[in-house]
Amino acid sequence: MAGGGATGGSVQADxxxxxxxxxxxxxWLVLGILTLAPLTIMLVYSFLTKDFRGGVVWDFxxxxxxxxxxxxxxxxxxxxxxxxxxxxxxxxxIWQAGLATLLSLAVGFPTAYFIATRPERERALWVFLVxxxxxxxxxxxTVSMRFLLRNEGPLNDGLMAIGVISxxxxxxxxxxxxxxxxxxxxxxxMVLPIYAAVERYNFALSEAAADLYAPRWTxxxxxxxxxxxxxxxxxxxxxxxxxxxxxxxPDLLGGARNFMIGSLIEEQFKGNAGNWPFGAAASMILLTLxxxxxxxxxxQSRKGEA
Amino acid sequence: MPQDxxxxxxxxxxxxxxxxxxxxxxxSLSIRDNEFFTLLGPSGCGKTTLLRxxxxxxxxxxxxxxLYGQEIDRLPPHKRPVNTVFQNYALFPHMDVLENVGFGLExxxxxRAEARARAGDVLEMVQLSQFASRMPYQxxxxxxxxxxxxxxxxxxxxxxxxxEPLSALDLKLRxxxxxxxxxxxxxxxxxxxxxxxxxxxxxxMSDRIAVMSEGELQQLGEAREIYERPRNVFVADFIGDTxxxxxxxxxxxxxxxxxxxxxxHKLTCDAVxxxxxxxxxxxxxxxxxxxxxxxxVEEESLSGTVREMIYIGTDITTVVDLxxxxxxxxxxxxxxxxxxxxxxxxxxxAVNMEPGAARLLVD
Ligand SMILES: Nc1ncnc2c1ncn2[C@@H]1O[C@H](COP(=O)(O)OP(=O)(O)OP(=O)(O)O)[C@@H](O)[C@H]1O
Ligand SMILES: [Mg+2]
Numbered sequence: 100m101a102g103g104g105a106t107g108g109s110v111q112a113d114x115x116x117x118x119x120x121x122x123x124x125x126x127w128l129v130l131g132i133l134t135l136a137p138l139t140i141m142l143v144y145s146f147l148t149k150d151f152r153g154g155v156v157w158d159f160x161x162x163x164x165x166x167x168x169x170x171x172x173x174x175x176x177x178x179x180x181x182x183x184x185x186x187x188x189x190x191x192x193i194w195q196a197g198l199a200t201l202l203s204l205a206v207g208f209p210t211a212y213f214i215a216t217r218p219e220r221e222r223a224l225w226v227f228l229v230x231x232x233x234x235x236x237x238x239x240x241t242v243s244m245r246f247l248l249r250n251e252g253p254l255n256d257g258l259m260a261i262g263v264i265s266x267x268x269x270x271x272x273x274x275x276x277x278x279x280x281x282x283x284x285x286x287x288x289m290v291l292p293i294y295a296a297v298e299r300y301n302f303a304l305s306e307a308a309a310d311l312y313a314p315r316w317t318x319x320x321x322x323x324x325x326x327x328x329x330x331x332x333x334x335x336x337x338x339x340x341x342x343x344x345x346x347x348x349p350d351l352l353g354g355a356r357n358f359m360i361g362s363l364i365e366e367q368f369k370g371n372a373g374n375w376p377f378g379a380a381a382s383m384i385l386l387t388l389x390x391x392x393x394x395x396x397x398x399q400s401r402k403g404e405a
Numbered sequence: 406m407p408q409d410x411x412x413x414x415x416x417x418x419x420x421x422x423x424x425x426x427x428x429x430x431x432x433s434l435s436i437r438d439n440e441f442f443t444l445l446g447p448s449g450c451g452k453t454t455l456l457r458x459x460x461x462x463x464x465x466x467x468x469x470x471x472l473y474g475q476e477i478d479r480l481p482p483h484k485r486p487v488n489t490v491f492q493n494y495a496l497f498p499h500m501d502v503l504e505n506v507g508f509g510l511e512x513x514x515x516x517r518a519e520a521r522a523r524a525g526d527v528l529e530m531v532q533l534s535q536f537a538s539r540m541p542y543q544x545x546x547x548x549x550x551x552x553x554x555x556x557x558x559x560x561x562x563x564x565x566x567x568x569e570p571l572s573a574l575d576l577k578l579r580x581x582x583x584x585x586x587x588x589x590x591x592x593x594x595x596x597x598x599x600x601x602x603x604x605x606x607x608x609x610m611s612d613r614i615a616v617m618s619e620g621e622l623q624q625l626g627e628a629r630e631i632y633e634r635p636r637n638v639f640v641a642d643f644i645g646d647t648x649x650x651x652x653x654x655x656x657x658x659x660x661x662x663x664x665x666x667x668x669x670h671k672l673t674c675d676a677v678x679x680x681x682x683x684x685x686x687x688x689x690x691x692x693x694x695x696x697x698x699x700x701x702v703e704e705e706s707l708s709g710t711v712r713e714m715i716y717i718g719t720d721i722t723t724v725v726d727l728x729x730x731x732x733x734x735x736x737x738x739x740x741x742x743x744x745x746x747x748x749x750x751x752x753x754x755a756v757n758m759e760p761g762a763a764r765l766l767v768d
Contacts, residue, residue: 306489309462311508312484
């Protein structure tokens with residue numbers, strides 16, 4: 100990116116050449132210390148041998164990846180078969196995060212649209228209202244969610260009081276509870292980018308489409324959605340990625356059966372029972388998946404512009 | 406109830422209120438089939454509001470709008486067979502030119518192939534065929550303007566609404582587009598309702614003009630009628646340049662009104678209904694209907710002194726101070742053939758007028 104500024108004219112670029120190294124230093128330091136170094140450590144650890152009380156032994160080994168993908172029986176000497184346990188957990192995590200993202204989109208888009216179409220001076224207030232719950236710690240919000248959803252909680256009490264149901268709905272410890280938890284955790288990340296996109300949208304385009312005989316839903320589908328697509332893609336990424344690696348919601352709302360990647364990784368680093376190389380390997384696999392996904396999305400949105 | 410086939414749009418007692426503010430105060434007007442009709446008025450007078458009510462983007466607070474005899478004011482925009490050319494074009498940014506132009510046809514249920522074929526024809530009509538596969542951002546302002554025009558014309562609306570479509574173009578392009586628009590209107594036979602605040606544009610293009618001010622219709626008529634027989638002070642002042650004089654009517658006799666200006670200068674002009682002897686009213690004198698001479702050429706010449714002489718290329722404008730009276734602007738064409746005699750500042754001159762140059766106005 101360093102050369103990107105040169106388009107304005109080479110004279111200017113030359114003026115800053117010497118200073119550039121120093122001016123970029125803070126950025127490189129931040130990137131190096133906060134991103135590159137931890138990633139490198141994870142990558143290295145994933146290829147080491149586990150120590151029994153947590154930690155690692157500095158011997159190169161593929162055992163962590165082998166354990167992730169293959170089952171070699173109790174004593175490790177059977178012929179390798181595909182190990183479905185962890186792939187299954189990954190698959191379920193993607194599924195859960197995907198559903199949570201869809202749920203966020205379904206609620207977030209109308210919310211964002213509503214806010215963006217308020218009179219200008221009201222909008223800041225609405226955005227503020229959307230973000231207020233997020234001033235409370237995520238852990239507390241997730242625990243509270245459990246109280247709201249449990250069999251004796253206000254949700255079930257309320258539904259039974261108005262006679263919609265006669266038996267409490269068992270929501271806690273189901274996939275649905277996890278999705279609701281994730282949805283609630285990351286909703287603003289969906290609302291805000293879409294809001295920004297809709298606010299920039301030129302509503303005269305909707306009028307032009309209606310003038311050319313397009314009914315309401317067609318205007319939405321053919322004109323508005325394509326125009327605000329970058330905001331929708333950004334919102335989906337911002338909800339999907341943290342949902343995928345999340346462990347609070349699955350732990351607290353999903354119970355033991357609804358384990359997700361985040362919890363799996365978390366366990367490997369907790370106390371003495373963990374397996375650091377395995378946790379590191381699982382993290383690297385998750386990271387690779389996310390990167391592939393982002394690259395596909397980036398390519399698609401570039402195609403949309405062309 | 407109007408059923409006349411010759412009336413394209415009939416606006417009956419239309420009122421538009423935004424909260425306590427009344428943007429349109431009971432407007433009634435009929436726009437004829439196949440006519441180039443212009444809504445003219447200063448900024449904020451309600452032109453856009455009226456146009457948007459016809460298109461369906463604004464509800465009418467009171468009143469009715471008929472399209473060829475059919476009541477349309479409760480129909481949503483996508484059910485009205487009228488199309489709009491928006492002031493800022495509002496081209497769909499993610500569609501190329503051909504898709505933009507074909508959009509309306511597609512919405513009317515034409516097949517994709519049919520829509521593309523017809524869109525291609527219309528693009529040819531506005532001379533944009535070679536740009537069919539460009540995206541809107543790859544076009545100049547003038548080209549975008551034409552795409553917007555083609556897009557609105559493609560579905561063959563019965564009425565085309567144009568909201569200041571030329572205001573973003575430079576003068577030269579604007580003149581060219583005026584001619585082209587007029588030509589397109591003749592060729593397609595579609596009724597055009599054109600909004601502008603440029604009186605010259607209105608005069609050159611329109612079959613008929615509605616002059617509006619502050620949400621009210623001031624005068625409706627052909628260009629010549631509006632220019633030469635303005636009904637009130639607002640219209641006379643807004644359309645073209647004029648000398649607006651305060652006069653007192655002394656006597657009405659034989660269809661003529663004898664008046665005098667400040668300073669006692671006497672003038673006679675056609676009497677106007679509603680203005681009697683003793684009235685203090687305004688009089689409009691178009692600068693190009695006046696001429697100067699060194700000596701009075703008729704009984705009623707006004708004598709004065711040249712204050713300023715302004716050379717503006719095609720014309721020469723001379724400002725004359727009447728003795729003890731108001732100031733006059735006189736325009737003469739800059740040709741040796743015409744009545745032009747150049748008078749330098751300080752010269753004593755007589756201001757003479759052609760028959761019918763002076764007109765009394767109601768306020
Ligand atoms: N949505 C609205 N709410 C309140 N007032 C409005 C609204 N839209 C227009 N107005 C007012 O109605 C009046 C007429 O507006 P309109 O846009 O029709 O003017 P216009 O004649 O098209 O002017 P211009 O030549 O500047 O485009 C203006 O005083 C305007 O402030
Ligand atoms: Mg306007």
